[in-house]
Amino acid sequence: MTSTDFVRADPRGPYAGAVVSLVGYRQRDIEQRLHRGLPSPYLTFVVSLDNPVVVGEREDDPEPVSAYGMLGPLAARPAFIDQPSAQEGVQLAIHPFASRWLFGVPASRLTGLALDVRDVLGAPADALRARIGDTDDWGQRFAAVSGLLAERARTASGAAAARPRPEVVEGWRWIVARGGNGRIDDLAAHVALSPRRLRTVFVDELGFGPKVLSRLVRFERAVAMVRDQTVAPETGSLSDVAARAGYADHAHLVHEFRTLSGTTPTGWVEEERRNLQAGGHRNGAS
Structure with a gap:
């Protein structure tokens, strides 16, 4: 029997404005094999725990992007996401102005429909996924995300830190x-x-x-x-x-x-x- 749960967090603290939404998801026995990611004025940041996120530019894309941490830049076209029968993770909608200090570049420098977060963040991407995967408690998982935001803001410098x-x-x-x-x-x-x-x-x-x-x-x-x-x-x-x-x-x-x-x-x-x-x-x- 299909099971779908969404757990929503209320972003708070000094970096709350950077996160438009913070959602934990857990789905089992999914019948829908393809999910359509809609265009948005916000960046999409996904950390998947059990299966990589697979994103293509069309339904039959022969070379989709596959990663456990996925970043969706601003786009005016849909992304097509292959859904495994079970998936669990955390999804954020990120304000594009936060791209400078969170990802190190203005949102304009993040191009395409999907990017492997490791190519953007490096080691912190793997560390975040490990921290989220170490617990089943959504509060602790959301705290790990807040910790990443705080660390990235604290260490941002140069053009990345500029408004x-x-x-x-x-x-x-x-x-x-x-x-x-x-x-x-x-x-x-x-x-x-x-x-x-x-x-x-x-x-x-x-x-x-x-x-x-x-x-x-x-x-x-x-x-x-x-x-x-x-x-x-x-x-x-x-x-x-x-x-x-x-x-x-x-x-x-x-x-x-x-x-x-x-x-x-x-x-x-x-x-x-x-x-x-x-x-x-x-x-x-x-």
């Missing part, structure tokens, strides 16, 4: 506050940069311009609404989701969902229904 440009920080805040629905010309005026210069500083830090980041922020809001609608159907229809998320209409929502994820909202729900009902896909984590 992003204030225009990018304020631009991010502005985009998120508007749910990804603000006009780029208005944002440029707000941070006193030309639209071209605004795009340059965003790409330098995040790898995408403000237009793409706005699409990702709006898409993630829509995904959250679709998730909530699946769990509690009385919350409204897809047309309601489209209106609340800022899409022109239902057709626009479906088109954007297909463009960014490779499937429709209804198709995604059918793929992920069991995870959704078990409490997955909250705050950027699945």
Whole structure:
């Protein structure tokens, strides 16, 4: 019988802002063999305990990335994850501004759909997996993650320790506050940069311009609404989701969902229904 459990932690402490969500997962006898990783405005950091995470650019990717610690950079396309019958580990959604001190480089320097965390962090990646695997207690596992954050912040130096440009920080805040629905010309005026210069500083830090980041922020809001609608159907229809998320209409929502994820909202729900009902896909984590 399939068993799916998600254990959620409330990130606290001086580095809480770096972690958008922190989730422990344990699944057994999984029937769904392929999981679709949706685009997000946050980095995805996974530490798997029993089986490596296998990520491809398409369902039949002949050369997927396989690793026990996986980092998903910012992307505007889906990743396809092969699911073994049993899996257990910890998944974080990381704020892209934390990439400097956590991974040593701006988020723009982390490219592709998936990276082996050992290639980014080195020995600390193996040490973290060992500490998490040494205990079955989720509190201790989450404490190990917090310990890594603290150590990386304490030892960051040079460019890794530098803050992003204030225009990018304020631009991010502005985009998120508007749910990804603000006009780029208005944002440029707000941070006193030309639209071209605004795009340059965003790409330098995040790898995408403000237009793409706005699409990702709006898409993630829509995904959250679709998730909530699946769990509690009385919350409204897809047309309601489209209106609340800022899409022109239902057709626009479906088109954007297909463009960014490779499937429709209804198709995604059918793929992920069991995870959704078990409490997955909250705050950027699945």
